[in-house]
Amino acid sequence: MKLWRVPVLAVPWCWLLVFLVAPLAIVVGISFAQPADGIPPYAPVLAWHDGWPILSLDPANYAVLLQDRFYLAALLRSVVVAGLSSLACLLLGYPMALAIARAPAAWRSRLLLLVILPFWTGFLLRVTAWIGLLRDDGWINGALLAVGLIHAPLRLLYTDFAMYVGIVYAYLPFMILPLYARLSKLDPALEAAAGDLGESPVGVFLRVTWPLSRPGVLAGMMLVFIPAVGEYVIPELLGGPGAQTIGRVLWTEFFDNHDWPMASAVAVALLGVLLVPAALLQRSGSRRFDDRGA
Amino acid sequence: MHRRALLTLGLLPGLLFLYLPIILLVLFSFNDARLLTGWAGFSWRWYAALWHDRALIEAALLSLQVAALAATGATLVGLAAGLALARFARFPGRAAFTAALAAPLVLPDVLIGLSLLLLFVATESAIGWPHNRGVATIVLAHVTFSLSYVAVVVQARLADTDPALEEAAADLGAPPWRVFLAVTLPLAAPALLSGWLLAFTLSLDDLVVASFVSGPGASTLPMVVFSSLHLGATPELDALATVMLAICAAALAIAGRIGVARRRRRL
Numbered sequence: 001m002k003l004w005r006v007p008v009l010a011v012p013w014c015w016l017l018v019f020l021v022a023p024l025a026i027v028v029g030i031s032f033a034q035p036a037d038g039i040p041p042y043a044p045v046l047a048w049h050d051g052w053p054i055l056s057l058d059p060a061n062y063a064v065l066l067q068d069r070f071y072l073a074a075l076l077r078s079v080v081v082a083g084l085s086s087l088a089c090l091l092l093g094y095p096m097a098l099a100i101a102r103a104p105a106a107w108r109s110r111l112l113l114l115v116i117l118p119f120w121t122g123f124l125l126r127v128t129a130w131i132g133l134l135r136d137d138g139w140i141n142g143a144l145l146a147v148g149l150i151h152a153p154l155r156l157l158y159t160d161f162a163m164y165v166g167i168v169y170a171y172l173p174f175m176i177l178p179l180y181a182r183l184s185k186l187d188p189a190l191e192a193a194a195g196d197l198g199e200s201p202v203g204v205f206l207r208v209t210w211p212l213s214r215p216g217v218l219a220g221m222m223l224v225f226i227p228a229v230g231e232y233v234i235p236e237l238l239g240g241p242g243a244q245t246i247g248r249v250l251w252t253e254f255f256d257n258h259d260w261p262m263a264s265a266v267a268v269a270l271l272g273v274l275l276v277p278a279a280l281l282q283r284s285g286s287r288r289f290d291d292r293g294a
Numbered sequence: 295m296h297r298r299a300l301l302t303l304g305l306l307p308g309l310l311f312l313y314l315p316i317i318l319l320v321l322f323s324f325n326d327a328r329l330l331t332g333w334a335g336f337s338w339r340w341y342a343a344l345w346h347d348r349a350l351i352e353a354a355l356l357s358l359q360v361a362a363l364a365a366t367g368a369t370l371v372g373l374a375a376g377l378a379l380a381r382f383a384r385f386p387g388r389a390a391f392t393a394a395l396a397a398p399l400v401l402p403d404v405l406i407g408l409s410l411l412l413l414f415v416a417t418e419s420a421i422g423w424p425h426n427r428g429v430a431t432i433v434l435a436h437v438t439f440s441l442s443y444v445a446v447v448v449q450a451r452l453a454d455t456d457p458a459l460e461e462a463a464a465d466l467g468a469p470p471w472r473v474f475l476a477v478t479l480p481l482a483a484p485a486l487l488s489g490w491l492l493a494f495t496l497s498l499d500d501l502v503v504a505s506f507v508s509g510p511g512a513s514t515l516p517m518v519v520f521s522s523l524h525l526g527a528t529p530e531l532d533a534l535a536t537v538m539l540a541i542c543a544a545a546l547a548i549a550g551r552i553g554v555a556r557r558r559r560r561l
Contacts, residue, residue: 005382006549012375012441013387016394019438020530026416059374092308097331099304111305113546118312123499124519127534129315131527132322172312175464230402232502237523247404254408254506264412267405279401 023273031264032057032119042260061265071249075269078246081235082228085167088223089175092168093220097179098209100185108184115176127166127237134162134238163239167228174227176221182216215284222281229277230270246270318540339555340533347530350518360429360504361497364436368493368523369486371437376485377478379445380452381460398439399446407506410435415505427509435507436497442495444489449483452478502525 012227029045031038036043040163047054065071118126133139133157141153156162193202223274246266254263326337344350378385385391393539398406414424414431417458424431456520501516508517519531 002470005378006387008374009378009382009385009391012371012378012395012445013391014392015371015438019410019413019434020394020397023413024405026412028403030412040419043419092311095304096308099301103301106354106522114309115312117546118329118543120314120495120546121316121535121539122516124501124516124523125319125531125538126315128519128527128531128535129319131523132319132532133315169311169315172308189488227402230404232404233520237520247402249458250404250408260412263408265407270402270405274402281400286463 009209018270022274027264027267030261031268033261033264034058034060034061035261040066040260046251054055061261062269065265065269070244071266072251074244075273078229078231079243079273081167081243081245082225082231082239083162085141085171085223085228086175087236088168089163089172089224093179094174094217095174097183097216100176100180101183102188116173116213124145124233126169127234128170128231130162130166130238131157134165157238158240160239160243163243164237166234167231171224171228171235174223176288177212177262178219178223179216181220182213186212190222208280219281219284223278223285224279227278229273264285300462303514306380316539318536319532323529323536328529341537342528343530344480344533344537350380350515351515353513353515353518356429356512357498358431360436360514361431361494364440364497365490365493367433368440368444369490370487372441372453372493372555373448373482375441375445376448376452376482381478395445398442401439403500403502404506405412407503407542410438410503426511427507428512431507431509432504432512432514435503436493436500439500439503440493440496443492444486447485447489447492448482451482459517473521551560552558 030042033042035041035043045056047056054140068259096115099109101133103111118186135141136153136157138157139149140156144150145153191204191208194208195201199207231248232251233247235243235245235248236251246269248262250266250270253259253266324336324338325334325342326339327334375391379392379395410431411427414427416427417423457519460473460477463477464470466477499516500514501520504514505517506519508514522528522531
């Protein structure tokens with residue numbers, strides 16, 4: 001390797017080792033520690049005894065994690081919420097991606113921009129907009145009351161419904177972009193040929209368009225699923241007190257209970273849950289770091 | 295006909311879903327009433343309240359400072375990473391490097407925040423740094439989660455350019471630093487700009503990681519907004535969102551103009 005390449009490679013490597021790999025190793029280490037009074041609030045995992053390092057790993061946190069229904073329920077719930085949200089994003093996003101991919105070429109980039117634009121208003125402020133819509137004295141209730149469909153405000157905010165709406169709203173572009181990338185590369189002649197050979201429009205979609213777009217569907221669903229599993233802000237602000245997702249549990253363990261070892265064990269469990277979808281995303285062909293340089 | 299039906303049916307519900315909340319939010323930031331239902335006349339009062347909200351303005355200034363620093367850092371480190379991936383065919387640990395670089399794209403915020411806080415606590419007890427968590431720790435954390443995005447953009451850009459350009463410069467006797475400054479950097483420039491902007495917005499948007507790694511006394515804008523959202527949304531926050539939207543639309547319009555002008559010059 002040429003000498004000048006060493007610093008170019010060393011800088012990002014060292015950065016990732018110090019600020020990504022080492023912190024994750026610390027999380028795993030502290031997940032085996034016991035909480036203690038003091039700063040920091042845990043007993044050290046590594047102690048020095050007569051010049052020898054003594055590693056004391058205590059699996060108690062993981063025992064609690066597996067035995068206490070609360071944690072398992074939160075994990076399961078997060079997976080279900082993320083799965084249903086990515087399904088909802090697919091139902092809403094697929095027609096949008098298909099419409100943009102089939103739009104006149106001059107429109108496509110503008111339509112895509114239109115889809116991404118709300119993204120740049122700020123995540124929290126988009127959640128704010130939904131609070132205004134869903135409140136008891138908010139827009140939706142106001143409209144329904146005015147029309148006379150209901151006589152008392154519906155409880156919309158702080159429900160699972162509000163949480164799903166918020167997650168779909170926040171992550172819809174993650175679904176549309178990979179779907180669009182896939183659908184726009186699909187040769188329309190294939191669909192035309194299927195049509196000429198007597199397939200109905202539904203048949204063309206089911207036998208040609210959908211199968212060919214499946215890698216994009218998988219990539220989009222994983223791109224929604226992965227951030228949604230660990231989501232904290234939306235369940236906290238829009239979901240009810242019962243919407244205990246794993247991200248929220250981790251936050252509570254850390255900030256409210258000051259139980260850093262338990263928060264670390266929850267973090268390791270969350271990491272474990274993410275391994276499968278991350279591997280699927282890697283395989284879906286939308287690999288973001290391909291080995292073109294090799 | 296068929297095509298137009300697909301366009302309308304496919305796009306309209308989704309776009310309504312995306313834009314209706316924003317339109318209502320902008321509208322109600324001009325409403326002269328505390329409650330959200332009912333129009334009580336046009337008013338700038340929430341913008342005035344925003345202007346006089348010291349805590350919010352200080353937090354916004356802090357956030358802009360953090361975002362500028364973090365975006366610059368992420369661009370520098372991300373450029374090195376993207377360059378290595380696009381131009382160094384083989385190097386020891388390439389697979390591990392690729393995996394580590396992709397990790398921040400899929401790791402949840404709560405995990406990145408918790409792990410970095412634990413790192414800072416550990417280094418504080420080991421080497422006495424950081425004594426106070428605040429701007430510095432937030433910037434380091436933001437660089438860490440956004441450098442991967444910059445690396446993706448830079449790598450994609452460089453993969454589309456011909457390495458022969460750099461080889462030619464080297465064959466003509468340019469030393470490596472000269473090749474980098476005269477050939478590689480101009481080639482990567484558009485990617486660096488979009489990477490910087492991406493890192494800047496990611497930093498401005500981050501609540502969770504900053505909440506973990508910040509200390510008392512350093513509250514970013516999302517942290518202040520979040521704590522006031524816990525007390526309930528107010529039209530003042532609608533006004534803040536409207537201001538952000540206006541800045542963002544203006545930036546896009548300017549970027550679009552520059553892009554159009556550049557394309558014209560090339561023709």
